[in-house]
Amino acid sequence: MYKRIPGTKDILPEEVGLWQAMEETSRKIFSLYRYQEIRPPLIEEASLFNRSLGDSAEIVQKQMFLVKHAQHLFALRPEATASVARAYIENNLDKRENFCKFYYLGPMFRLERPQKGRLRQFHHLGAEAIGSPAAHLDTEVICLADQLLKGLGISGYKIKLNSLGCAKDKNELSSKLQKALKGQSLKLCADCRLRLQKNPLRILDCKQENCQAIVRGLVLGETHLCPECQQHFREVKAGLDALNLDYLVVPHLVRGLDYYTRTVFEIIHPDLGAQDALGAGGRYDNLIKELGGPHTAAIGFALGVERLLLVTSNQKPATSKDFVYLVSLGQEARKQGLKLLAEMRTQGICCDTDYQGKSLKGALRQANDLQARFTLIIGEDELKKHTVTFKDMASGEQKEVEREKCIELILAAS
Ligand code: HAM
16 A cells, blocks of 8 residues: 655645635735745756755755756755746846745645654745845835734744845854864764854754854854944844834854845744744845846745644634535436536535435435535426425425525525
8 A cells, every 4th residue: 555755744625724724814915015926846957956055055965856857957846935036037027027026835845854843745835025135125024924924823933033144244254153163173063063164154053952052152253244234134123123023133043045145034933842943034135146147135934834734723624615415316316416516506506416326314414414504305206396305404494496496595595
């Protein structure tokens, strides 16, 4: 018997209601901010992610689902920011409108060791605003993430915020770290020893207690930000304060993707356990240029849908819609019944019937179990008289009506 691959999920019909409700709420909120949906492909040239996320990023090093084809190496997308940036450049979207706001909903793939909240196929609900370095855009993007969470009925989360500074600031901090940690490299974990060579910034958010203690002991000066980046960060914070939005400045928040510059943020929830990030985002002012496009500043974020579902208080699936159950007894009645079902559906009435040859008793029991609002019966008698037995399932009241009338009755009741 085949089983699903560990770290993937079957989203069964009883759960799909929650997903649809979440998607609908998100779409409404995105449209309030005039974000438009974009749907890039799920598969891209692998090098797009190497270039965007950085060769030393964990996702690129260990987690890409790769597919070789002739001379090409493709990857199932581990995230969508790089794809959106590629689509923006390839479709010359900057020439249509030089400021664009996109959102996306869809699956991402990372070859991780599965655990609670960590999947190999998971879903992002994300946004990218491309074309402006303005600090008030950062504030608004964080506010959008906050409104989405609230709109989805989630509370108790924390927004962690930091500024990495521009590319020059990041380089300076990297060199400072390399110098400061030179004598202590043997005390770092194996991953951080490698990071010290390739991507020292990532040592700052290593989860190992030992590395964290070493980082806490470093003297790195008050800030590594240049005056412009300091001013930008001040404006972002002032904007959030003006909106009364709670956040926590975490100077060591760096994020695992190379494309970030200036503002970075992460939203965590205490109920998630070890994988506590509900979502994350930040600026990527150099990415579009690095991928061959015009110099275009941008910012975005993505929320992990499976993690949102783990903490949402709204765990009740949407109740099913009112519907009509038709019981037709015998071959001719079934033929007439199919016609009536088709007419009802054309009139927008949700209806269903038995496909398993149930007896009248069995079919009525099923109508009851499925919580039909009305049950229609066409038996021999009704067939002759061109009528339908019309039963209101709540009151138990039953009457015989002309077939044409029953649609009117149902429509009048809804
Ligand atoms: P990320 O932090 O890699 O950022 O992913 C965002 C969110 O996706 C995480 O906070 C988490 O909730 C969820 N997530 C990540 N990996 C998994 C997994 N294996 N299983 C379940 N959920 C997961 C990005 O991907 C950036 N593209 C965000 C962004 C958009 N930055 C700018 N624009």
